[in-house]
Amino acid sequence: MNDDAELQDLGPLAPGFAVILVDPQLGENIGMVARAMANCALGDLRLVRPRDGWPNPAAVGAAAGADKILNSAKIFQSTTEAISDLQTVFASTTRLRDMTQDVYSPREAVKRMRLDVAHGLKAGVLFGKESSGLNNDDVALGLGALTVSLNPKFTSLNLSHAVLVVGYEWLRLVDETPDVKLALPKDKWPAKMEDISGFFEHLERELDACGFLGIEEKRPIMVRNIRNIFQRARLTEQEVRTLRGIISGLTKK
Amino acid sequence: MNDDAELQDLGPLAPGFAVILVDPQLGENIGMVARAMANCALGDLRLVRPRDGWPNPAAVGAAAGADKILNSAKIFQSTTEAISDLQTVFASTTRLRDMTQDVYSPREAVKRMRLDVAHGLKAGVLFGKESSGLNNDDVALGLGALTVSLNPKFTSLNLSHAVLVVGYEWLRLVDETPDVKLALPKDKWPAKMEDISGFFEHLERELDACGFLGIEEKRPIMVRNIRNIFQRARLTEQEVRTLRGIISGLTKK
Numbered sequence: 001m002n003d004d005a006e007l008q009d010l011g012p013l014a015p016g017f018a019v020i021l022v023d024p025q026l027g028e029n030i031g032m033v034a035r036a037m038a039n040c041a042l043g044d045l046r047l048v049r050p051r052d053g054w055p056n057p058a059a060v061g062a063a064a065g066a067d068k069i070l071n072s073a074k075i076f077q078s079t080t081e082a083i084s085d086l087q088t089v090f091a092s093t094t095r096l097r098d099m100t101q102d103v104y105s106p107r108e109a110v111k112r113m114r115l116d117v118a119h120g121l122k123a124g125v126l127f128g129k130e131s132s133g134l135n136n137d138d139v140a141l142g143l144g145a146l147t148v149s150l151n152p153k154f155t156s157l158n159l160s161h162a163v164l165v166v167g168y169e170w171l172r173l174v175d176e177t178p179d180v181k182l183a184l185p186k187d188k189w190p191a192k193m194e195d196i197s198g199f200f201e202h203l204e205r206e207l208d209a210c211g212f213l214g215i216e217e218k219r220p221i222m223v224r225n226i227r228n229i230f231q232r233a234r235l236t237e238q239e240v241r242t243l244r245g246i247i248s249g250l251t252k253k
Numbered sequence: 254m255n256d257d258a259e260l261q262d263l264g265p266l267a268p269g270f271a272v273i274l275v276d277p278q279l280g281e282n283i284g285m286v287a288r289a290m291a292n293c294a295l296g297d298l299r300l301v302r303p304r305d306g307w308p309n310p311a312a313v314g315a316a317a318g319a320d321k322i323l324n325s326a327k328i329f330q331s332t333t334e335a336i337s338d339l340q341t342v343f344a345s346t347t348r349l350r351d352m353t354q355d356v357y358s359p360r361e362a363v364k365r366m367r368l369d370v371a372h373g374l375k376a377g378v379l380f381g382k383e384s385s386g387l388n389n390d391d392v393a394l395g396l397g398a399l400t401v402s403l404n405p406k407f408t409s410l411n412l413s414h415a416v417l418v419v420g421y422e423w424l425r426l427v428d429e430t431p432d433v434k435l436a437l438p439k440d441k442w443p444a445k446m447e448d449i450s451g452f453f454e455h456l457e458r459e460l461d462a463c464g465f466l467g468i469e470e471k472r473p474i475m476v477r478n479i480r481n482i483f484q485r486a487r488l489t490e491q492e493v494r495t496l497r498g499i500i501s502g503l504t505k506k
Contacts, residue, residue, distance in 0.1 A: 011406030039414070041404035065410060098438045100489050105377060108432035148421075151294035151432040153264030156317060158285060161292070164414050165421055168401075179361035185351045207446040236353050 008017055008065040013043030016117035017170065018124030019163055020082050022048040022138055025130045031062025031070065032160035033127075038066035039166025045073040046082045046124075079126065079138045088116045088123035091142035092162050094155045099136055102144035106169045109146040114173055125166055130159050184235060191240045199240045200227055206251050261318045266296030269370035271377030272416055273335050275301040275391055276432040282505065284315025284323065284458045285413035286380075289309035291319035293420025299335045299377075332379065332391045341376035345386055345415055347408045352389055355397035362399040363423045378419055383412050420429045441489045448493045453480055455497055459504050 019037055023045060024030050034045060049053060054075050063070055076082035090109045102114070113123035125146060128134030135243050139145060148157060148165050157165070184190070204223060207213045213222055235243070271289055277283050277300060287298060300307060307328050316323055328375035343362045357365070366376035380397060381387030392398060397468050401410060401418050410418070435443070457476055460466045466475055488496070 001385070009406060011404055032414075035409075035411060036414060038407040039403045041407075062425070064411070066407065080370055098392055099436075100438065100441055100492070101436045104433050105430055105437045145436070149428050150424065154291040154294075154319065156288075157292055158288060158413070159412070161289060161414065164417060168418055170426060171403065175402050177358055179358050180397070181356050183352075183354045184400070185353065185357045188353055195259055199305070209380070209504045220307075229405050 007067045007071070010038050010043070010066065011041065011066050013041050013069075014038075015044075016115075016120075016122045016170040017042050017113060018044040018083075018122065019166075020046045020079070020124050020126045021050070021159070022079050022082075022126055022161065022217060023051065023129040024127075025051045026159075027052055027056035027058030029067075029130060029159040030056060030073075030221070031064075032060035032158075033163045034059065034063040034066040034069040034073075034130065036067050036160050036164040036167055038063075040164070040171050042170070043069055044124075045069050046076060047073055048076045048079050048082050050075065051129075063166070068132055079141060083124055083126070083141065084148050085122055086124045087121040088113055089126060089142045090124075090144055090146040091126045091139040092128070092166070093133060093139060093145045093147055094150070094157060094162075095133075097136060097139065099139060101139070103147050104144050106146055106148055106166050107173075109144070110166060110170045110173060112143075114170070117216060125163075127162055145180060164172060184236065188227045188236045188238055191237045195237060195240045196230070199230070199235075199244055202244055203247055206247055210251075258321045260324070261317065263291050263296070263321050264294065266290075266294050266322075267370075267423070268297075269373075269375045270295050270366060270373065271297040271339060272297055272337075272419075273299040273332070273377050274303070274412070275332050275335075275379055275387060276304065276382040277303045277380075277412065279412075280305055280309035280311030281315040282383060283309065283326075284317075284319075285313035285411075286416045287312065287316040287319040287322040287326075289413050289417040289420055290322050293417070293424050295420050295423070296325065297321055298322050299329060300326055301329045301335050302334050303328065304382075323329040328352065334395060336377055336394065338375055338381070339377045340374040341366055341375075342379060342395045343397055343399040344379045344392040345381070345419070346386060346392060346398045346400055347403070347410055347415075350384070350389060350392065352392060354392070356400050357397050359401055359419050359422045360426075361421060362397070363426060365396075367423070367426055379417075380412060380415055401405055409447045410481075430440075435487060437489065441491055444488045444490045444493045448490060449483070449488060450495050452483070452488075452497055456500055459500055463504075 019033065021030065021033060037045060060067060090104060116123050126134055126138055156165060168173060185197055213219045272286065272496060274283065274286060281304065290298060312323055313320060343357060369376050379387055379391055379395060466472045
């Protein structure tokens with residue numbers, strides 16, 4: 001473990017959402033869980049009986065900078081103790097068991113958790129050991145099971161992958177990132193239609209001159225198709241200048 | 254690598270969706286990518302210049318049974334070659350670059366991929382090396398960037414985590430798992446209301462007898478509240494029998 005003061009700042013982490021690893025075996029997996037938690041702005045990591053003791057250098061290596069989460073991880077000797085301050089607990093499982101259980105999709109489970117946390121409650125998800133998952137006694141401690149619907153022939157998720165899916169859905173619930181957005185470097189601006197029309201006229205003037213648009217009855221549709229190619233690319237001002245330079249270059253004697 | 258014949262059956266894997274790892278460094282990560290792909294029923298893994306050569310024993314260990322995907326992985330010397338048969342390519346990136354780019358959410362990118370694949374096209378996602386991601390030349394090969402919206406202070410995803418998010422969204426698009434479902438072991442059935450009413454009457458009879466429901470004007474609301482506790486649990490036939498047994502046990506002389 002490193003000194004907290006010199007560790008990477010992870011920004012504000014969600015209050016009221018605990019990730020509880022029960023009997024985790026590999027330090028690497030604990031570290032990758034911490035990394036996934038940092039990616040999803042979750043900070044409350046709890047470990048029940050980590051097999052190889054704690055702290056664990058292998059965890060630090062795999063955390064890729066999420067050391068703050070490892071440093072503040074709490075260690076418990078029983079699952080009951082680890083969840084004692086929580087009101088809403090889900091148990092992550094990948095297979096059906098001989099238990100009567102409400103089975104929640106990750107999205108639905110984190111919806112309930114977000115709602116409860118917004119009301120000042122504390123929530124958490126239990127994750128079992130790598131080799132065999134949670135035992136039935138631990139599953140019975142939850143309000144319900146949280147099960148990721150996967151390829152039915154291959155349902156065994158890596159521990160950090162299971163945590164990531166839950167954290168990812170937690171983020172998604174309040175994520176307002178548009179489905180598609182045009183990212184522009186700071187100094188780049190989408191071209192105005194005036195600039196684009198200037199480019200089109202330049203191009204078509206040269207295509208008329210070289211005879212490419214020489215068949216009168218086909219000219220309108222050819223012009224339309226060529227304009228369409230460039231319009232789909234949503235050109236920047238810089239790109240319009242580059243394209244005009246290309247035309248000038250190609251038509252130079 | 255093991256003999257294909259004795260490997261775990263992964264069921265049908267999605268045709269037309271390639272995962273392309275460019276300059277992957279750690280065999281463990283390639284193995285965990287294969288595992289995540291098997292979880293999400295994706296089979297087409299392509300490796301561009303894997304640093305430690307191929308095959309790689311560390312990959313097999315981390316694949317946790319997804320060896321079939323490793324065995325059929327194709328190796329390429331350039332990204333262009335690796336995507337030559339694909340029509341729809343996205344470039345997974347975690348940070349903004351000095352490039353003008355359409356940036357797709359994972360969900361929106363896999364929507365386009367599903368649509369194209371349904372029309373017989375082939376699609377893929379490029380993932381860069383662990384230390385630095387894709388270079389700008391590789392990003393420029395894509396129709397757009399695919400960027401997971403994460404904690405802005407900690408956006409670096411483990412390679413297999415990035416693949417998992419994309420595969421998970423790919424599965425989710427056609428997943429019809431209900432948000433919540435009651436999972437019952439084979440021999441368990443939810444109780445009929447007749448059985449539940451029988452239990453309530455049994456309980457209330459005993460509570461009347463012992464005086465717990467003795468305050469006449471409070472009796473209706475107390476009965477309603479007690480019934481409500483048990484109704485929320487959606488009891489099975491077996492559980493109703495157990496609860497009746499508990500009442501009989503507690504009231505025995």
